[in-house]
Amino acid sequence: MNVFLKNKKEIADDTILFGFEVPDAAMSYKPGQYASLKLALKYPDEKGPERFFSIVNPPDNKPGGRGRRIEIATRISGTGYKQTMAAMQDGDPAEITRIGGEFILPKDPDQAVVMVAGGVGITPFKCMLDHLVSKDEKRRLILLYSNKNKANTAFYDELSQMEPAGYVSKVYFVMTRDDTWPGPKGRMNAGFIADNISGYQKKHFMVAGPPSFVGGISQALEELGISDVKLEKFFGY
Ligand SMILES: Cc1cc2nc3c(=O)[nH]c(=O)nc-3n(C[C@H](O)[C@H](O)[C@H](O)COP(=O)(O)OP(=O)(O)OC[C@H]3O[C@@H](n4cnc5c(N)ncnc54)[C@H](O)[C@@H]3O)c2cc1C
Known part of the structure; x- marks a missing residue:
């Protein structure tokens, strides 16, 4: 087309x-x-x-x-x-x-979902979230979004609005190379997920980004015994 x-x-x-x-x-x-x-x-x-x-x-x-x-x-x-x-x-x-592609939200609107994005891996989640906003549909969603620094974080302002508007219960912006960032810093790992996502054992995890990022997170999820996982590897990066 x-x-x-x-x-x-x-x-x-x-x-x-x-x-x-x-x-x-x-x-x-x-x-x-x-x-x-x-x-x-x-x-x-x-x-x-x-x-x-x-x-x-x-x-x-x-x-x-x-x-x-x-x-x-x-x-x-x-x-x-x-x-x-x-x-x-x-x-x-x-x-x-x-x-x-099959990287889509679960059919069951009551299923709690944790979205995990590495850098430009935010793109499919931005689409899903804007779709929910356009339908005014509120689900049980948490977003973990990793970037080098704030200047590198696409859709920062729009995503920051999702939490106060009630479309996401919590957005974690995690920076890997930003000493001035007041929020969480460093690489997301099993410890970060266990400490911040209560009841993670029962949640559906969706992970998108460059293959190295998705591989790292999927290993962390495995360490935590989480198997309800969907991965979108951005092959080519
Ligand atoms: C299902 C799916 C969905 C995808 N969605 C997206 C998407 O929404 N957005 C998107 O951008 N891509 C997406 N991709 C990946 C996309 O298709 C390309 O493969 C990707 O953008 C890489 O483009 P490129 O080949 O021009 O290489 P580059 O952009 O140049 O990247 C290829 C390699 O070059 C090197 N490289 C490039 N820049 C740097 C740098 N600054 N520092 C260090 N090394 C560097 C790295 O080794 C990197 O692995 C998706 C892929 C799949 C399979």
Whole structure:
């Protein structure tokens, strides 16, 4: 499906949100799913012209949820693909070749869920949370979100609002390299989860981010004997 860049904006250090218009027919997807985005490469890239990105903006609330707009967010690096992306101008075309994935919230709205995001791994959770907000649906959710520092934390302001608005019972921003951060610091591990998430044994854990982050958290969950876990590894990082 052809899409066209509508706008892009920096949402954290080196992190850009790209909004694409979907002119032909609205696209059907569930919050948490990814889109495969194919670009006409301006710069050579040995991994080719296509990457997966979790969709950031929620579909509408009609049955089979659709969107006339697709937003994705990524860290800009030196690869030909990312450099092509960074150079894109409003109106430039791209192609979404597929939408897929099973990284979605449990069907049971009463199931308590702990969302664990590493860096740009926040994207599928942002989509799920905004979808709940748009439906005014309140679930039992906790968000653990790890970044280097505050400047590196995408959607900091919006996510900070989720707790007072009652859509998330607690948001933990955890910084790995920020001496000035007043909240939790360092790598998230089994001790952090056990100390902060009461009744963690009965909660459903969803973990997204670069494979090294997801691997570390999944090991911590295993140490705690938690097996109700869903992982989304952002392969390629
Ligand atoms: C289901 C799924 C969903 C995904 N969703 C997203 C998403 O929402 N957003 C997203 O950005 N990606 C997402 N990805 C990953 C995405 O598809 C790309 O693989 C990823 O963005 C890497 O892009 P790249 O190949 O251009 O490499 P790069 O961005 O350059 O990263 C590749 C490697 O380059 C090196 N590197 C790059 N920059 C640095 C740096 N600053 N410091 C040190 N080393 C560095 C690292 O070794 C890194 O592993 C997803 C992947 C999957 C499978």
